[in-house]
Amino acid sequence: MTAHPKPRLLRCLRALIVLLLAFALPVALSGTAVADRGKSPRTWTVQVGSESSDQAIQGMSFLPKNIFINAGDKVTWEANAAEIHTVTFLAKGQTLESTQPFDPSNPLYLLAQGGKSYDGHSYYNSGVMSNVSDSGFPAVDSYTLKFPDTGDFTYYCLVHGAVMKGTVYVRDKGTDYPYTQEQYNNRADRTARAILRDGYEQWSAARDQADNHTVIAGTDDGVAMVMRFIEQKVVIRVGESVSFVNNGMGAPHTVTFGAEPANVFPPVGDPTNFTGGQLHSGFMVPGTTFTVTFNKAGVYDYICALHDFMGMKGKVVVED
Ligand SMILES: [Cu+2]
Numbered sequence: 001m002t003a004h005p006k007p008r009l010l011r012c013l014r015a016l017i018v019l020l021l022a023f024a025l026p027v028a029l030s031g032t033a034v035a036d037r038g039k040s041p042r043t044w045t046v047q048v049g050s051e052s053s054d055q056a057i058q059g060m061s062f063l064p065k066n067i068f069i070n071a072g073d074k075v076t077w078e079a080n081a082a083e084i085h086t087v088t089f090l091a092k093g094q095t096l097e098s099t100q101p102f103d104p105s106n107p108l109y110l111l112a113q114g115g116k117s118y119d120g121h122s123y124y125n126s127g128v129m130s131n132v133s134d135s136g137f138p139a140v141d142s143y144t145l146k147f148p149d150t151g152d153f154t155y156y157c158l159v160h161g162a163v164m165k166g167t168v169y170v171r172d173k174g175t176d177y178p179y180t181q182e183q184y185n186n187r188a189d190r191t192a193r194a195i196l197r198d199g200y201e202q203w204s205a206a207r208d209q210a211d212n213h214t215v216i217a218g219t220d221d222g223v224a225m226v227m228r229f230i231e232q233k234v235v236i237r238v239g240e241s242v243s244f245v246n247n248g249m250g251a252p253h254t255v256t257f258g259a260e261p262a263n264v265f266p267p268v269g270d271p272t273n274f275t276g277g278q279l280h281s282g283f284m285v286p287g288t289t290f291t292v293t294f295n296k297a298g299v300y301d302y303i304c305a306l307h308d309f310m311g312m313k314g315k316v317v318v319e320d
Pocket of ligand 1: 218227252253254304305306307308312
């Protein structure tokens with residue numbers, strides 16, 4: 001008979017568990033409560049941007065957008081995407097408009113500015129942030145600032161401007177934290193998934209607008225960007241044209257055949273009679289169309305000079 005010892009063992013175990021709970025639970029609760037009262041300085045984490053695993057979809061958000069911390073705490077921003085972003089606190093009196101558009105030749109945009117402790121009114125900048133090393137920028141993958149003083153401090157990404165901002169709410173030392181880091185992380189994950197869905201919807205809508213003579217050269221809606229030429233390959237006949245349309249709201253792109261020019265801003269070559277070699281659209285802001293007439297049979301590969309490292313590349317096949 002082996003059935004007898006079992007219930008007794010179970011009863012013992014149950015008693016042991018009750019005992020353990022009686023002692024362990026208050027300890028665990030008080031431990032949490034002490035930590036949440038924010039007696040000792042903490043470092044909080046905010047993700048900068050988000051992306052699909054193939055980098056085709058890029059999000060323009062700080063995750064979480066708003067964070068509540070206490071005076072003396074630090075925030076670390078971590079690059080979470082290949083697309084470049086910045087974490088930038090503007091100087092008192094400085095407008096976001098005066099900083100736009102992003103100027104990649106200016107060290108005030110490109111490189112870290114300000115110290116490690118935020119003074120509440122000066123210009124602080126992370127410099128360009130990216131989670132890859134081949135972005136073409138001297139990018140960093142994290143940025144940490146200490147917040148010694150209380151206040152509500154809004155910051156921006158200088159690359160994406162008004163659509164990408166966040167706020168650090170710094171409250172008195174010892175204030176209860178409204179959210180844990182885990183809660184922020186969970187919210188960030190949900191937002192990142194919603195951004196991906198948004199991106200895939202735009203991608204699908206762009207497919208409906210594309211044909212062999214119309215290539216959507218990237219699209220975005222101020223939340224998610226599609227860093228792809230849609231469709232990636234088109235087939236035409238000699239003498240026909242392809243129009244490349246930047247269908248977005250915020251992100252610039254280029255259409256670049258042959259050698260990539262050192263300066264991506266001005267156009268290079270004659271798009272009305274292209275037979276191979278170098279041809280560059282110049283900097284295509286949203287709403288711009290670049291039309292190329294192909295007068296020689298062949299296979300023409302091209303890139304977006306800004307986003308080729310994310311896979312933004314295309315091909316035009318010109319048949320006799
Ligand atoms: Cu691009």
